[in-house]
Amino acid sequence: xxxxxxxxxxxxxxxxxxxxxxxxxxxxxxxxxxxxxxxxxxxxxxxxxxxxxxxxxxxxxxxxxxxxxxxxxxxxxxxxxxxxxxxxxxxxxxxxxxxxxxxxxxxxxxxxxxxxxxxxxxxxxxxxxxxxxxxxxxxxxxxxxxxxxxxxxxxxxxxxxxxxxxxxxxxxxxxxxxxxxxxxxxxx
Amino acid sequence: xxxxxxxxxxxxxxxxxxxxxxxxxxxxxxxxxxxxxxxxxxxxxxxxxxxxxxxxxxxxxxxxxxxxxxxxxxxxxxxxxxxxxxxxxxxxxxxxxxxxxxxxxxxxxxxxxxxxxxxxxxxxxxxxxxxxxxxxxxxxxxxxxxxxxxxxxxxxxxxxxxxxxxxxxxxxxxxxxxxxxxxxxxxxxxxxxxxxxxxxxxxxxxxxxxxxxxxxxxxxxxxxxxxxxxxxxxxxxxxxxxxxxxxxxxxxxxxxxxxxxxxxxxxxxxxxxxxxx
Numbered sequence: 001x002x003x004x005x006x007x008x009x010x011x012x013x014x015x016x017x018x019x020x021x022x023x024x025x026x027x028x029x030x031x032x033x034x035x036x037x038x039x040x041x042x043x044x045x046x047x048x049x050x051x052x053x054x055x056x057x058x059x060x061x062x063x064x065x066x067x068x069x070x071x072x073x074x075x076x077x078x079x080x081x082x083x084x085x086x087x088x089x090x091x092x093x094x095x096x097x098x099x100x101x102x103x104x105x106x107x108x109x110x111x112x113x114x115x116x117x118x119x120x121x122x123x124x125x126x127x128x129x130x131x132x133x134x135x136x137x138x139x140x141x142x143x144x145x146x147x148x149x150x151x152x153x154x155x156x157x158x159x160x161x162x163x164x165x166x167x168x169x170x171x172x173x174x175x176x177x178x179x180x181x182x183x184x185x186x187x188x
Numbered sequence: 189x190x191x192x193x194x195x196x197x198x199x200x201x202x203x204x205x206x207x208x209x210x211x212x213x214x215x216x217x218x219x220x221x222x223x224x225x226x227x228x229x230x231x232x233x234x235x236x237x238x239x240x241x242x243x244x245x246x247x248x249x250x251x252x253x254x255x256x257x258x259x260x261x262x263x264x265x266x267x268x269x270x271x272x273x274x275x276x277x278x279x280x281x282x283x284x285x286x287x288x289x290x291x292x293x294x295x296x297x298x299x300x301x302x303x304x305x306x307x308x309x310x311x312x313x314x315x316x317x318x319x320x321x322x323x324x325x326x327x328x329x330x331x332x333x334x335x336x337x338x339x340x341x342x343x344x345x346x347x348x349x350x351x352x353x354x355x356x357x358x359x360x361x362x363x364x365x366x367x368x369x370x371x372x373x374x375x376x377x378x379x380x381x382x383x384x385x386x387x388x389x390x391x392x393x394x395x396x397x398x399x400x401x402x403x404x405x406x407x408x409x410x411x412x413x414x415x416x417x418x419x420x421x422x423x424x425x426x427x428x429x430x431x432x433x434x435x436x437x438x439x440x441x442x443x444x445x446x447x448x449x450x451x452x453x454x455x456x457x458x459x460x461x462x463x464x465x
Binding site for chain 2: 132
């Protein structure tokens, strides 16, 4: 849970401080976004890795981290650093989306009800990354378009609010009701 | 991705963004709905399995209660119909008028009463032995089963043989009793229903598991017949076998030999078991 808290704190810090610092010192917010993409991916991957039980699903996270790292290296090596990193962000969205679906499936199958934090957090992640996928993909070529920037901010803010609300629900459930695998119910 | 990044026109960008986001959201919500639907289905299936298991347990419990009641009735009948009249007759010989009789008649009455009391003692001993065979208690499962097979062989109606290959250390008394009862029930069924000309029992221990195998050349049942009878209200003896094997955490398997000449019944149970009986 603390990983998610760090992620949320870092996300807010990026929006409030790091973007402005990046703009001030590097004349672009892109550097802050690029750093955020990498840190976001690894924080969420570690969170998902820790939450998942199946060894196959955990292997998927390891492989996806490797794939993402390769894409980031490729993007840095071939692209220009002051452009929006659509390819790593798109790849990140697909990989985190897939891992979140796996976590959601794993948890929901083993629980009779939905009062488990990871169910709500994974739904939040699925909605956020599916909702912003196209936005990030189109950002590289349209980031300097003022109309697009406005849309970008609205869509991103909307999905952030939705996902943060779901994360909050998940965080409430974590302390209220423990994880109750369905196999234990069967034994009882 | 590359195609999407190269869209230049503002209206096209908005269209792609709108429909793309909408499409992704629909996909994501559909996926979540599918997972939830699937979960409901899995839970329903698990509950059905649980219900079936409970139903099976109930059948076994009922069978066990019925068996206990029948056993009580049998003991009550033995005591009432055999021991009761014998003791009443002995009491008649030893009535109040005995002191008024001559010595010879007194001795005759006392001797008759003594014989009747001896018969009653024997009868009660038989009842007690049927509840807990002394051979089993004192000498163990191998001796008790050998004793049972010797008695069957002695009748001359059927050729019965048994061989314990690996029984150096005795099992717990309650485990031995359960195995003996299951074996007894199976042998009784073979004698009653199979018209077999031979019964052969062999025991072995492999991979920390205790095995007893019964072979006979009569009419037998297969595993599917056994499962059918277990689910129906008939076959009290088979249900008792099943409930005892459940206590032993073991399995019973009925099969026909590939040569189609005889039937096999295999009892399999773990060696390290302490049943709560």
